[in-house]
Amino acid sequence: MIPLSFAQRRLWFLAQLEGPSTTYTNPTVLRFSGSLDHEALEAALRDVLERHEVLRTVFPAPDGEPYQRILPVSETGFALVVADVAPEQLTETVARTARQAFDLATEIPLRAHLFIVGPDEYALVVVVHHIAWDAWSAGPLARDLSVAYEARRTGTEPGWEPLPVQYADYALWQRELLGDENDPDSVLSQQVEYWREALAGVPEELALPTDRPRPAVRSYRGHQAELVVPAEVHGRLVALAHERGMSLFMVLQAALAVTLSRLGAGTDIPIGSAIAGRTDRALHDLVGFFVNTLVVRTDLAGDPTLAEVLEQVRETSFGAFEHQDLPFERLVEELAPARSMTRHPLFQVMLTLQNAGSAKLDLSGLKPSRMAGGAPTAKFDLDVTAAETFGADGTPAGIRGMVVAAADLFDGETSVQIAHRWVRVLSAFAEDLSVRVSAVGILDSAEREKLLVEWNDTVVDCGVSTLPGLFAVQVERDRDAVAVVFEGVSLTYGEVDARANRLARLLIAEGVGPECVVGLALPRSVDLVVAVLAVVKAGGAYLPIDLEYPADRIAFLLEDAGPVCVIAGSVDVAVGVFGGVACVVLGEPGVEERLAGLSGAELADVERLGPLVASHPAYVIYTSGS
Incomplete structure (x- = not known):
């Protein structure tokens, strides 16, 4: 029995874990106008199945151990499904077709539908499961399908050269290359040790600027935002990479790490990077799942300059590329990070630079146009994909791509903002490498204006009033509402107001008025509030005085603040602590008698020693160091 490759095995495991799902299906939707030979197209697709064994492979698992079972084309059950669809129903029909899951144990990982939208108007939907497909595979598949269609349309068979190897050969070769895990000199053992050291202490989860908490179960729904880097910036980045002896991808990697850090992700930034994995020329024309994933970790602690970040990413990336043979799936098994069904292990942000060339399908002069195949799938928290464009003379014409953000965590607008911020950081790399990470701007002028001006314009005309005036408004609003509660005693606003008015009249009689200080030597109580x-x-x-202060501290407060009088809670305190200062002792019979004879009605300014104004001091506080 032929084993699965390590990458296939992980997808097979996820399929068992999650059940039927379209998370790892890849729909391609093409629109055609012109004369299309249905029978020739179906025959050409069968030719492609014959040529690429992986597309006619199922993955049964007797006793729980999966293997590759390669079927003859005649036993695959494959047929091009042809159906008429009204133009207004095409989008929903295509999306529904793309959402159909595969049963990997019994179904080959490719299906095709041709929808007839009108006279000489078609939509072709080809869906391939990731277990037999990667982005590079689009090129060989399109090329082979074009050759086969042209041959079948003219009544002949495609005359292509036989492929030197098949995917099953690769799966066997991969295991032979890596060697025995128990052999310390094997490629597997040596590369495991490298990655174990490189990823020691890597964050389990990157602190991204999410709009909501991570859910218990992932939906895999995504928001897609367009990424556009201007031609001028693209050109400077290409020159920068050349000057520094690094690839453009490394520059993009460094800029993305800085962007995430500036958005609050910290200084230890692991980012996943997809590499083609086709290390042998014999694999270049083969359809299959060869792509591997590396984790490039960037340390931004110490606020390095952008030049220093580039140098670090360059060295880290070269080390990762030298140890790229270890399948990511095996790395996860070896490192055994804390696993979660809601996030990707070891990293949550993926960066891919598409440089395999565009897939060009030519069906006898019918030039297809791409059509969306439904809502984007979010396999990661953030999935960033970029591709270079060039002018007719080969000069850089800009970088185009997309940011897919998990809808479970981000709003659609947030994905747009992240894309824009990454472009700004890329511009910063192109302009001045001496800038430190902390000084890299990620806001545009409108955002900066909103943050610094609009959001800080919080001036509100509240009018001019005093604390007694504000309290009087509340008493008028609801004098029977409870205002103070302490140890079983409660007072309404009306009761607090009346008691405070009586005590205020007594204090005025003692010479208290504006600019005067009154000491408060009361414990926490209803009386303190009054x-x-x-x-x-x-x-x-008022001047709070803590009776637990040392005597010399209290003496300093009295001498420095010069209170007119002190309100105390007992005669002992008044005599023992404030013997040289006039005291109003609450609860003392003479004081209570005086209070009982005073009015509890609101005071008027004519009763005070001076009118109240908002600029008068309300309290005097001595801090521990003053």
Whole structure:
């Protein structure tokens, strides 16, 4: 039995874990106008199945151990499904077709539908499961299908050269290359040790600027945002990469790490990077799942310059490329990070630079145009894909791509903002490498204006009032509402107001008015609240005095603040602590008698020693160091 490649095995495992799913299906939707030979197209697709064994492979798992079973084309059950569809129903029909899951144990990983939209108007939907496909595969598949269609349309068979190897050969070769895990000199053992050291202590989860908490179960829905880097910036980045002896991909990697850090992800930034994995020329024309994933980790601690970030990414990337044979799936098994069904292990952000060339399908002069195949799938928290474009003379014409953000975590607008911020950081790399990471701007002028001006324009005309005036408004609003509760005693706003008014009149009689200080030597209690309000109603400023202070500290407060009087809770305190200062002792019979004879009605300015104004001091506080 032929084993699965390591990459296939992980996808097979996920399929068992998640059940029927379209998470790892890849739909391609093409529109055609012109004369299309249905029978020739179906025959050409069968030719492609014959040529690429992986497309006619199923993955049964007797006793729980999967293997590759390669079927003859005649036993695959493949047929090009042809159906008429009204133009207004095409989008939904295509999306529904793309959402159909594969049963990997019994179904080959390719299906095709041809929808007839009108006279000489077609939509071709080809869906391939990732277990038999990667982005590079689009080129060989399109090329072979074009050759086969042209041959079948003219009544002949395609005359292509036989492929030197098949995917099953690769799966066997991969295991032979890596060697025995128990052999310390094997490629597998040596590369495991490299990655174990390189990823020691890597964050389990990157702190991305999400709009909502991570859910218990992933939906794999995504928001897609367009990525556009201007030609001028593209050109400078290409020159920069050449000057530094690195690839453009490394520059993009460094800029993305800085972007994520500036968005709050910290200074230890692991980013997944997809590499073609076709290390032998014999694999270049083969359809299959060869892509491997590396984790490039960038350390931004210490606020390095952009030049220093580039140098670090260059060295880290070269080390990763030298140890790229270890399948990511095996790396996860070896490192055994904390696993979660809601996030990708070892990294949550993927960066891919598409440089395999565009897939060109030519069906006897019918030039197809691409059509969306449904909502984007989010396999990662953020999946960033970029591709270079060039002018007719080969000069850089800009970088185009997309950012797919997990809809479970991000709003659609957030994905757009992240794309824009990455472009700004790329511009910063192109302009001045001496800038430190902390100084890289990620806001445009409108965002900066909103942050610094609009959001800080919080001035509100509240009018001019005093604390007694504000309290009076509340009493008028609801005098029977409970205002103070302490140890079983509660007072309404009306009761607090009346008691404070009586005490304020007593304080005025003691000489308390605006600019005067009154000491408060009361424990936490209802009386303390009433006393504070009474002092400010009289026009004075209250001075809290903690009776647990040392005697010399209290003496300093009295001498420095010069209170007119002190409100105390007992005669012992008044005599023992404030013997040289006038005291109003609450609860003392003489004081209570005086209070009972005073009015609880609101005070008028004519009763005070001076009118109340908002600029008068309300309290005096001595901090521990003053």
